[in-house]
Amino acid sequence: MTTSINYQQLKSPHLIIIGGGFAGIELVKQLSGKPIKVTLIDKNNYHTFQPLLYQVASGGLGPDAIAYPLRKLIGRIPNIAFRMAKVEEIQLENQLVRTDIGDFSYDYLCIASGSATNFFGNKELQENSMELKSIPQALDLRSKILQEFEKAVSGTESGKLERILNFVVVGGGPTGVETAGALAEIRKHVLPSDYTELDKTLMQVHLVEASERVLAAMSENSSQKAKEFLEQLGVKVHLKTAVQSYDGQLLKLSDGRTMETNTLIWAAGVKGEVPAGIEASNLGRGNRILVNGFNQINGYENAFAVGDVAFMSADEKYPNGHPMVAPVAVQQASLFAKNLQRKLAGQDLVAFRYFDKGSMATVGRHKAVLESFGIKMQGYLAWLGWMFLHLMLLVGYRNRLVVFVNWLWNYLSYQRAIRLITRPYTGKQSKGK
Ligand SMILES: Cc1cc2nc3c(=O)[nH]c(=O)nc-3n(C[C@H](O)[C@H](O)[C@H](O)COP(=O)(O)OP(=O)(O)OC[C@H]3O[C@@H](n4cnc5c(N)ncnc54)[C@H](O)[C@@H]3O)c2cc1C
Structure with a gap:
């Protein structure tokens, strides 16, 4: 890492990343220390590990075990700054992102705003x-x-x-x-x-x-x-x-x-969480932003979308778009980081191809189904595999340790330790985002 690189001093190129989810944090990792001024914007000051949300909902884990502060992640990375802000509008023509704390202009934009629950209009x-x-x-x-x-x-x-x-x-x-x-x-x-x-x-x-x-x-x-x-x-x-x-x-x-x-x-169901300002003609199935094989938004050389919010049909194995899962977000972010550097160096961009490593789901205390690279596992072994992979994917050593200790406790005690009621009864969800 070069010490002369400094967010305040770097003027351009300026990349704005919207969203500190799976794609956003992969971008932060990949662009750390590069001569690119990066501003990461998220409405929350933390990253959420969504695959384990159900364990928070069922009292098996506390929220701090699956959330990671974005400022801790960015810490002393010299070329990257975090702004906690809600993006209210994107003006692609003017290269401007409007937020509740002010406007940000950019040279490059990467929209990684993820998805929202889809009630299909009901x-x-x-x-x-x-x-x-x-x-x-x-x-x-x-x-x-x-x-x-x-x-x-x-x-x-x-x-x-x-x-x-x-x-x-x-x-x-x-x-x-x-x-x-x-x-x-x-x-x-x-x-x-x-x-x-x-x-x-x-x-x-x-x-x-x-x-x-x-x-x-x-x-x-x-x-x-x-x-x-x-x-x-x-x-x-x-x-x-x-x-x-x-x-x-x-x-x-x-x-x-x-x-x-x-x-x-x-x-x-989920649908793309698209900030205002993206034209309807740029939205595809599931309210996702239409992108070409390089994750570029149609018609804009310098604006990209990755992860859940992006709809790419150019990958021939996925003509109906990629599944809305974390590995797609991570792989697209990783390629975008490389492609951005290729673009800045005047090189051709590389097209995205999803490498599917498999899928899994756990059922109850010690059973799961897992499919990976042609291997199909069910039951206890699959559950051990599920636990190991989720521990590895969590951000931060503390979170891994906390989750591991909680799982061990829950397993041995047959309990869900965090059985706390922390809100007044309304009968309905506060719709907190
Ligand atoms: C309950 C649940 C379980 C899941 N389980 C799995 C699983 O087991 N395996 C798997 O691979 N995938 C799973 N997924 C899907 C996976 O979480 C998503 O595919 C992944 O999070 C997509 O990453 P992303 O970076 O595109 O978006 P996200 O991770 O959703 O991140 C988007 C970020 O953008 C921010 N944001 C959004 N709008 C704005 C705005 N206007 N202004 C500022 N910030 C904004 C959000 O705060 C968020 O931090 C699950 C999802 C859910 C909801």
């Missing part, structure tokens, strides 16, 4: 269901689950106990499967120890999935196994079933059935 669902996309939302959900138990014990809410103790997760992807598994573990281990007055069989966990299998991105065998694991834990899996409406108490399903529940967790 306002009633959005209003009444719980999301799992951010730390405030995970904490809200943790409180809500425990508040429902308190209500069930004290009988303060008139109405059926069934509605209070019915928990419905919608979406059979990894998030839905893992959340449903965690809820089933709570029923098995937390209810009998903390809520001895309650009959634990009254608590029901439902997983509703519109397609014909859970974990549709994995092989049929892994999907089937994950369903079996869930059912062994007592989760009721409803396949080929879509949600029609939910008013906060009554859930109507596509096959005509109804269910009463106070808690519906929506894990059925």
Whole structure:
């Protein structure tokens, strides 16, 4: 690293990165110490490790275990500065980013603003269901689950106990499967120890999935196994079933059935989180920004989008865009960092090709399904693999240690240690982002 490089003194080229998620922090790592002035902007002052949000929501981990302060990451990197700000508008023509703390002009722009929960335009669902996309939302959900138990014990809410103790997760992807598994573990281990007055069989966990299998991105065998694991834990899996409406108490399903529940967790889709200013003609499927094979926004040489927010159809194996997962974000960010330096050196850009290392999901306390490089694992070994990989992917040694110690404690004690209610009961999510 050259000591003469200094953010204040560097004038150009100036790169603005919007978003300190998986893509944003990879960019920070790759561009550290390079002769490029970099400003990282995020509305939060921390990076969120979203794959473990469900463990915060289910009391297995505290929020600090999966969040990492962005200033700690940037620390003394001489060419990079962090600004905590919400991007309100991007003006590509004027090379300007407008935020709630002022305007920033740039030579190069990389939009890495990730994704938001997709309710597919259903306002009633959005209003009444719980999301799992951010730390405030995970904490809200943790409180809500425990508040429902308190209500069930004290009988303060008139109405059926069934509605209070019915928990419905919608979406059979990894998030839905893992959340449903965690809820089933709570029923098995937390209810009998903390809520001895309650009959634990009254608590029901439902997983509703519109397609014909859970974990549709994995092989049929892994999907089937994950369903079996869930059912062994007592989760009721409803396949080929879509949600029609939910008013906060009554859930109507596509096959005509109804269910009463106070808690519906929506894990059925995400869409690009696109700051204002990007023209509709530059947006593709899932509200993602259309980019070419080099992650360049169509029509703009110096503006790029990477990760969840980017829609690239140029990678021939993924004509419908890449999956919205962390490895895509990391790989696109890594290539963009190299391509930016190639561009500055007058060299040709290299096209992006996604290298898929596989996928996995955990179900409950010690089971998982894992597929990687043609290897398919299910059960205990897959769970060990899942744990190891997540520990390695977490940012920072402290977070790894904290997560490891918590997992060990939870495993040995059969408990979810962080059973704290930290918000007043509103019945609904505060929609904190
Ligand atoms: C519950 C859950 C579980 C998941 N599990 C897995 C998994 O097991 N494996 C996997 O590979 N992937 C998983 N994913 C997906 C993975 O987290 C995403 O693919 C990944 O985070 C995308 O990285 P990114 O950098 O594009 O966006 P993100 O990591 O979402 O980062 C976007 C950043 O932009 C910031 N931002 C957004 N808008 C603005 C704005 N207007 N102004 C300022 N800042 C802004 C946000 O604060 C955030 O820090 C999961 C996602 C969720 C929600």
